[in-house]
Amino acid sequence: MAFDGLFIHSLLTSLSPTLEKGKLTKIYQPFEQDLILNFRKDRLNKKLLISANAQTPRFYLTTETIVNPDVAPTFVMVLRKYLEGSILQKIEQVGVERIVNFYFSNRNELGDEMQLILSVELMGRHSNVILYNATDNKIIDLLKRINPDENRARLLLPHAKYELPPLTEGINGLKLTEEEFNQLKQTYPEPIDLAKRFNGLDGDDRKEFTGYLEDDYSYSSLKTFFDQFDHPKGYVFQTQKHKDRFFIYLPYHLDLQLISSNTNVNEALEDFYQEQAKREWVRQKAKRIENIVSNERKKLEKKIIKLNQELDRAENSESYRIKGELLNTYLHQVKPGMQEITLPNYYENNKDLKIKLDVALSPARNAQKYFTRYQKLRNSIKHINEQLRITKENLDYFDSIQTAIDNADPQDIDAIIDELTNQGYLKQQTSHRRKKKITEKSLNTFKLSDGKTVLVGKNNYQNDWLTLKKADKKDYWFHVKNIPGSHVILQSDNPSETDIREAAEIAAYYSKAKHSAHVPVDYIQVKRIKKPNGAKPGFVIYTGQKSIQVTPDEETILKKRIK
Known part of the structure; x- marks a missing residue:
């Protein structure tokens, strides 16, 4: 409801x-x-x-x-x-x-x-x-000043007189007397018609109320239904489409599955909205940087497509060399002023090959032009591959930023803003905000089944601090293979197979692949982790790793989290 x-x-x-x-x-x-x-x-x-x-x-x-x-x-x-x-x-x-x-x-x-x-x-x-x-x-x-053109029903601006919004007329079931109910029953002989006349009910409440009246069309049924709202408890149900619904009573006429209950309505309500509210707060706070990340990713994806097209042309440049050779071989047949010529291609059983010519150039210069284009394309392959590597690294970096936003709490967004500013993607703004020092409290902390501790970075700065400064060299480091995600540290130098699997599941959950199955996760001791000079925040290299495939389950993982 x-x-x-x-x-x-x-x-x-x-x-x-x-x-x-x-x-x-x-x-x-x-x-x-x-x-x-x-x-x-x-x-x-x-x-x-x-x-x-x-x-x-x-x-x-x-x-x-x-x-x-x-x-x-x-x-x-x-x-x-x-x-x-x-x-x-x-x-x-x-x-x-x-x-x-x-x-x-x-x-x-x-x-x-x-x-x-x-x-x-x-x-x-x-x-x-x-x-x-x-x-x-x-x-x-x-809170929201409304332009008069947007709301003609009442004026919502400072100094205006406050008026209630237009309200729908209806029956208040909390104050309805038995005599009034009996009169209404005569006017509305069908329970469903009477239920439509009541105020304060959403769709689920109205269906449930209708069910009460259809079971027993009496004032006693009405009283039983409405009395529940004076003695509320907190219940979370799930619909057939796996959507959560919150109720303050136990509904009997709706097809729902009970997920949890709490005698304290307020506690249950906060738990119900907590993740939803956190994501909304993060969205509000990260709106500006999400736009930047989205725009940068689009530009990089377009650049990769363009570079691949250039690479494809460069790698298929043999046609230019062949045309140059054919022109040199049959140079005597090429006359000045010709726009094109068809020559037998001895590389393909003398099949005819049409070659375009520049009328402003001599026959020999036309041949040289094809050789020059061929050589230029061949020489560009190394440069294009280097540009592709850099562009893909930058795309991976922005994927890691987006993953950090997806995993962030509202208070983590400032660190991501600082990172993008330091990397030159955001303009430096004058701010009196003090930068928070990274500590273990900044991280996500988990307790595994046997009591071992797992620490998880929530952004690239935290990842670097966790892996390169906080972690012991004998601890084990986990990261999803070739996919942006958090650095995860298992504080143990001799983990069991169960420890490794549980830590890997946490690493998979805090990655771009959190909703995927059979996610490959690399793990290795921290002493094998290196950060290249000049590398972007969060980027490390390693060799000698082992891998494990896991499927992260959100409910199981979050139960291990220490708040």
């Missing part, structure tokens, strides 16, 4: 008592569509994540540590001015709509009390976070 009205009602049953009367101490906007509000209550800090992302609008308490931008966006500066230090008086949902109002009280510069409302609207692409004054309903600022 999505963040529909009933879901929000359920979430607030635990969220409201946790946050109400708490002091808002810090506000961050780590990403374009996401806010973090830190509340202090009963000597505990609680971080509320609010996301107006069009695909996954949501809010819940998070334990995630998110790196904040060096310069705060305008909206968060406004929120800090008006809300930092304020007390959250109450949280209220508008009916069973996807709108939640957070009521704050604070004092302005003159010491006068202000009543402020932070309205969170979770409505797909129209999702927004709006701060307005409760006294006159004037908007102070909002």
